[in-house]
Amino acid sequence: MIIKINYPYYNSEHSSQIITGFILNKDKYDYTLRYQYKPELLNEFHNNKNILEILLGDKRIIIDTDDGYNIASLEDFDNCLDNLDYYFKRSFRSSYHTDLRNQSKIYPLGLNYYVTCKDNPLNKPGWGRLPLKDSLKKLVRYIPKTNVSYSNFYKNRFELLAKNPPDKEQILFITRLWDNHDIENTMRINCVQALRSTFKDTPMICGFINSPLAQKLCPELILDQNITKKNNYLNLVQSSTICVTTTGLYDSIGWKFAEYVAAGKAIVSEPLLYELPGKFNENENYLSFHDSKTCVKAIEQLLNYPSLRKKMSDLNITYYNNHLAPEILIESVLQLFIKS
Structure with missing residues (x-):
């Protein structure tokens, strides 16, 4: 059996998780993968770089890992679905459909979230299809034991984050600011300020990734760049007990949230605005907040009730094993393809 995977863009880290899942399922489902760079998909799907086309026989599936519904209208989205069999969407809101x-x-x-594996075609430099600077960056990532090495982001790395949980409390909230997203930026700045002033006696890494916008709006809240490098950040996830995140761009559930689930952490987040497969519930898998005051209260609740924190951690590890591990996430796609 041959499964064809076509991608329109060599630099979509959003799509890496999906191809990783297909690669990890090859032996179980006994198929061969064929890859093709297909930029014309951008025209068909409104310049969405974070999609993959999956072909098996006469079946066609689109997997969309974009942050939101970044299209002109729902009518346009509906028209895109005419020439395919299934559309799997990361940012899924049933009321829209x-x-x-x-x-x-x-x-x-x-x-x-970003997870990769050996032989993932999106790891390749994409010579001539990306700016030279981007191709060279991807080439450097093949060098082992560096902060950006692809091997740092293999599946087993994330699963190790859930093992040997830390003995001491630590709060983690590393975030960034975005141009032209004033509401989101204000929420994040207020939360960082509140956490820093409230939890002075609790170990905490809380602040912003360095950027021109952060230097302009809140230079006193910028974290050291060594802390915010991705590999070092994942080490901090492992050593933390309570992890905080906010809503991503276009109301998306950000990568950090998925990484926290994979690591089996107690999570404090703004309410999820998109729907997930399986059982994943507010007040069980995460505590929600709507402003800096309720963010502080949610963290205090987790600090005061270790049993709640432990139960949440266990539920998130279970959810990862049942729905989020890359090969498990792709099984729901494969089963539709193979049984149809």
Whole structure:
């Protein structure tokens, strides 16, 4: 059996998780993967770089890991679904699909984060298809034991984060600011300030990734660049007990949230605005907040009730094993393909 995976963009880290899942399932489902760079998909799907086209026989699936519904209209989205069998969407909101002709084709994909594996075609430099600077960056990532090495982001690295939980409390909230997203930026600045002033006696890494915007708006809240490098950040996830995150761009559930689930952490987050497959509930898998005051209260609740924190950690590890591990996430796609 041959499964064809076509991608429109060599630099989509969003899509890496999906191809990793297909690669890890090859032996179980006994198929061969064929890859093709297909930039014309951008025209068909409104310049969405974070999609993959999956072909098996006469079946066609699109997997969309974009942050939101970044299209002109739902009518345009509906028209995109005419020439395919299934559409798996990371940012899935069922209420948006009620009046679509093709609503039965749309399925929730689940949480998204950057995870890769050996032989993932998106790891390749993409010579001539990316700016030279980007191709060279990807080439450097093949060097082992550096902060950016691809091997730092293999599946087993994330699963190790859930093992040997730390003995001491530590709060983690590393975030960034975005141009032209004033509401999100204000929320994040208020939360960082509140956490720093409230939890002075609790070990905490809380602040912003360095950027021109952060230097302008809150230079006193910028973290050292060594702390915020991705590999070092994952080490901090492992050593933390309570991890905080906010809503991502376009109301998305950010990568940090998925990484926290994979690591089996107690999570404090703004309410999730998109739907996930399986059982994943507020007050069980995470505590929600709406402003800096309720963010502080949620953290205090987890600090005061270790049993709640432990139960949340266990539930998140279970969810990872049942729905989020890359090969498990892709099984829901494969089963539709193979049984159809």
